């Protein structure tokens with residue numbers, strides 16, 4: 366997926382850690398908001414209370430160090446270590462999500478208000494990146510369906526379109542001279558995919574608030590799809606009639622489709638999707654694992670696609 370050279374960032378462009386820590390504290394205090402959900406990332410990974418879920422996998426979890434240091438988040442550069450190195454500059458409070466399009470309840474909703482109305486759950490999910498690596502991540506989140514219901518979609522709303530924040534001052538990849546992706550990062554889901562109980566919005570991992578590099582303060586998690594569907598740092602959810610055009614489809618329509626269901630039977634044009642490397646499992650001599658249809662969630666989700674040719678709708 367690497368398509369641009371890593372952005373060169375002058376050290377002066379990076380907000381010193383002490384400064385952004387203070388700014389967060391100030392915002393948290395000034396807004397009179399509960400600190401637990403406000404402080405994110407390394408600044409103050411606050412403990413989150415969450416119920417366990419029967420939808421969790423019992424597989425061994427990928428070490429937290431790997432989960433938080435090996436990422437894709439192109440807004441902060443295209444290297445795997447760039448998100449952790451550069452995302453500290455992102456201010457995640459205050460945060461609001463615009464809900465618009467074909468709904469009866471459009472508006473700009475403060476994240477803390479959204480969170481008051483939901484109960485958090487821990488969901489331990491297998492995750493599979495299109496590049497051939499996988500992890501098992503204990504997310505903290507709530508079903509996306511709760512947001513959909515509250516928005517009161519109209520009958521003509523068939524898809525959800527998600528946007529990530531655009532804020533070049535805090536997102537070094539968005540200042541890159543060489544184009545990386547067209548911003549904002551856009552992803553989409555069909556309505557039934559959005560309503561599926563496995564689909565969550567995550568606000569934390571490993572029992573703590575989400576680190577910035579993992580998409581703070583709120584990101585999508587769809588465990589049967591390739592990782593790029595998991596749009597981070599969401600600021601807008603639009604309910605639309607037509608299939609949204611995603612950033613990756615714009616970048617390379619031959620390589621990245623709208624559905625992006627994990628499928629070992631359909632190769633990426635430049636590499637096989639039959640196997641994967643589980644991050645954290647040790648050296649180069651560790652055997653690659655076989656990739657499972659729908660990332661092992663076929664029992665729960667294959668029915669959503671019955672009658673569809675998954676080579677055409679990849």
Ligand SMILES: Nc1nc2c(c(=O)[nH]1)N[C@H]1C(S)=C(S)[C@@H](COP(=O)(O)O)O[C@H]1N2
Nearest residue numbers: 437438439494529550579592593595596597
């Ligand atoms: N906004 C945004 N979201 C994004 C990306 C990105 O570049 N920008 N990368 C995606 C890809 S390709 C993957 S594999 C996951 C990786 O991050 P995670 O381990 O925190 O899920 O984030 C996804 N979400």
Ligand SMILES: [Mo]
Nearest residue numbers: 494495592593
């Ligand atoms: Mo990915």
